[in-house]
Amino acid sequence: MASTLENFIHSLDPRALPRVLEIQSGVYFQGSIYEMFGNECCLSTGEVIKVIGFKINKLIASICENNEVSRFSAKVELPLNFPGLYKVVADKTPYVSIEEITRKVSIGPTRFGHPCFYSPEDIKLANFTIKHGEQITFNSVEEVNGTMAVNCVLVRNNQIHSFTLPLSQEGKFYECEDGQIYTLKEIAEWKIPKCRKRIVKLSNTLHMWDSSNPLPENFDGCLILMPVYEVQAVMKFRKDIVHILSDLDVEVKDITDCYDISSFLQPLSLEDVFERTSMEFPMVAEIMEGPSGSQNPYNLLSTGKEIIIYKKYQAARVLASEIRSDSPKRHFLIPMSYKGKFKRRPRELPTAYDLEIARSEKEQLHVVATKAFTSPHREFFSVSVGDQFLVQQCQTSEILYEGRKKLVDVLACEQILSDTYKKVLLPMYMEGSFVEVIHDKKRYHLSEICKEFRLPFNVKVSMRDLSIEEDVLAAVPGLQFEEEITDSYLLISSATNPVESWEIPVYRLNMLVHLLSKDVQVVVPPVTKTTVEEISEEQYYMVRRYENQTLHPPPRPPKKPTTLAPKLAFAVTKQDVSDVLHAPKKFCVDTMKKLCSSQAADVSELQVSCQNDLVHCENKDKTGKAPLVEPTMIKGLTSNYEAEKEEEEEHDYSYVDENIIENIRKAFHDSSIGNKPTISEGRRNI
Structure with a gap:
């Protein structure tokens, strides 16, 4: 049965891809050529295409009040990078089965892919009963004992209960209220269900839109979002990928079941290549669609170029951010093979708890207080701006609290006086502010820093990597090494001139290739070129989200007793410059x-x-x-x-x-x- 391309894509399950479609009718007459995204594409009646993927390209937003759209409501077109943070309004229409939820709602490995639902009635399982109204979080879909099911969790009396719900489970399931805020791009990727409208409310604006703002001035109402998809397809006699917008007036018919799908070229994403067994490497591939952007060496990966993919592996990277007071900050992934050297820069440590985390056995932590703190207990030290401390260790101390003795976690320090040292105790709940004093003049390689110090760690490039033609890190005034991550990479080189190889990230580079039946002439990869990868703000947060899934957060510091006296806070001006931040031993200052x-x-x-x-x-x-x-x-x-x-x-x-x-x-x-x-x-x- 024929349907419009828009209806077909809106109802298509991504897990059913690829699909072969036959063009039935539409604005694309036989022989006509249209220019779309730089690709010439002739969609004549009777043409056969293979749909290999689709993604939301833009959103059509209807401005509404009281979550309803009137016949006079204005419609505006919003790009995915439109600024602002949005709250998702819960859908009041129930889902009738778990299978419908998995078919229409995105469920994935990140927190965005963990939708929450509730049932107005109790659900009795084999050894567990879900009470009506309890929030059920869907984590993943997988096969359990030969039956497709959803792994779920719910929290009851501060206890986490894990269970599975089969896709055949029927009933009424309503979407839970979501208190989180999202960007428009995050909503487009994770929070728009198939064949359903999505209502969002503008929470706050991130920054002014550069061009004319399509929304009314001081708008604070709701938007009903309708996605427009960009369809990726392969045609019979073309090697490249064509891009078609789903709202084009084209009728199509699904003929996948009666067509030889192998007659088309098989485009593979980098994820598809990475899933190949290690025995299949090395391999020769032709780039069907190269990555966007001009960052080296990715500008060398142009469409039509042949490359050798030598192997797949996991590699360590250090996630680093530029140290600066304003935004936006630049973010980098630095390989362990980076040959430049770094010198240390002072860290800003906002609390006494951060002092405990930052201290190490290798050297004694020396800090200067930049914020005053008045202790409510005589057992603890009152800090003034400019006080210097050597951090010793964490311990417990007994205080008199509301007439009773109580043990409190404290940080033992030595205060540096003019001619002596004084032992003092700082409560762990102290919200002061400290700056590290650096005595170390040594220059370190990246691997040495990761081995000898605890991240986060502040540095500056003191000697650039001479093997890199343009070392982007050398121009950055300061870097904070945030964490060490492990990511997936492919090692590739040019097939025509394999003089050097480089690593390309699997999950951050959008590139499509198809494998060629050619023998690899160079089995051993040439010397690997060091590449510092600069990543976008979005990629930075995604890297941290994926990485932090496997990490347990540090314990939270003890809360300050509610009856304690308020702290005395001092504000210091920018002119009161900290002249001891980098002092190696003795110093004099301009203050x-x-x-x-x-x-x-x-x-x-x-x-x-x-x-x-x-x-x-x-x-x-x-x-x-x-x-x-x-x-x-x-x-x-x-x-x-x-x-x-x-x-x-x-x-x-x-x-x-x-x-x-x-x-x-x-x-x-x-x-x-x-x-x-x-x-x-x-x-x-x-």
Whole structure:
């Protein structure tokens, strides 16, 4: 039976692909040629095509009120990258079986693919009863004891119950309310059921739309979304993939059951190639559709080019993000074969709990407080801006709480004073703010950082990878290594000139190939070229989502007692620059200009000698601890040291002799005698 292309695609189950269609009638007459997405495609009556895939290309949105569309409602076209965050309105029409849900709703491995439903009636299983109204989460569809079923979970009395529901299970199943917010692209990929409308409500706008906004000004109503699909198809006498929009006025007929589907070329995605057995590699393939974009080396993968695919494997990558205060940030996946070197940059640690996570056995963590904290208990230390600490270890301490003794997790530290150290206790619930002081001048390879330090970790490229023609990391002022991930890759090279090979990601590169029956001339792959992959914001979050599925989150820090006194918070300005962030051992800072403005003439030479804000010293402290520093010289520390970052790119810090540092200190000390503020005065003046 013939149907419009739109109706056929809207009702098509992706698991039933590929399908062979015969063009029955429409606007495409015999011999006519139309230009679509750069592909010339002749869809004449009687033409046969093989549909190999389809995806939502855009959305037609009807503006509605009270979740209903009137005959006068305006319709607007929204691209998938249209900005904004949206809430999904639950569908009030029930599904009549589990099989209908699996046929119309996307169920997949990520949290987007875990839809939730409830039944108005109890469902009795073999050893478990689902009570009416309980939220059932659908996780995956698989075969269980020869029967297709859905793996489900529900939470009852804080206990997770797992069970399966066969696809044959009938009843009324309603969609649960979804409190999450999504981008339009996420809704298009996961939250639009087949043959059903989807109502969404604009939650908040991400940023202004560059072109004219199709929505009314200050719009806060609902939208009813209708997807328009882009159909990927193969034609009998063409090697490339054609793209057809589903809303074209074309009638088609499904003739898959009576047609030799093998007579078409078999396009394979990179996922399809990766599923091949290891014994089938290496293989020669021709690119039917190359990836979009011009990032090297992917711009070499053009349509029609022949490549050799040597093997498939899992490879480690370090996920890194650019350190910057504004958005958007750039994100990178760095291979372990990266030959550049990194030097450390200070970490910002917002809480005492983060101090515990960041400390390591390799070296003692040295931090400076950039936010004040007033302790409600005499057992704990009250922190002032500029206080320096050496982090020791986590332990428990007994406090008097509401007239009763109570054990509380605390962080034991040593406060650095002008001429001594003082043992103090910081509560783990303390929401302070700290900046790490770096004493390490060593340059590290990527593998050394992953082996010796705990991520996240802040670095800067100190020596670029000379094997890369254009090292994108070298131009980044700072990087945060967030986590080490494992991803799937194919090793390929050009079939015509295999002088080098490179790794291509399986799940982030949209490319179609078809295998050629050619013998591989070069079985051993040539030298592999290092490639730093820059990924988009969307890919960054997807990488983290997939990776974090197998990781357990760290334990949450103890909550602050509700009766505790409020903290005393200080705000520090950007001018109060943290001049000890990179100090290797002893240092002098430029904040003395603020403290001793009345003696500016007396210390002018000192200011000149400190023009780089920071002077490093190579000699090490014989005690093995951080240096003892005059508190009045560091009271202006702040966690907002972004102003330094641009300055840091313009010059390198010079290392000078310890005697020079001491002479500078002595000159400043002598010039300050008589009217130098005390420690307490300095803190009160902050």
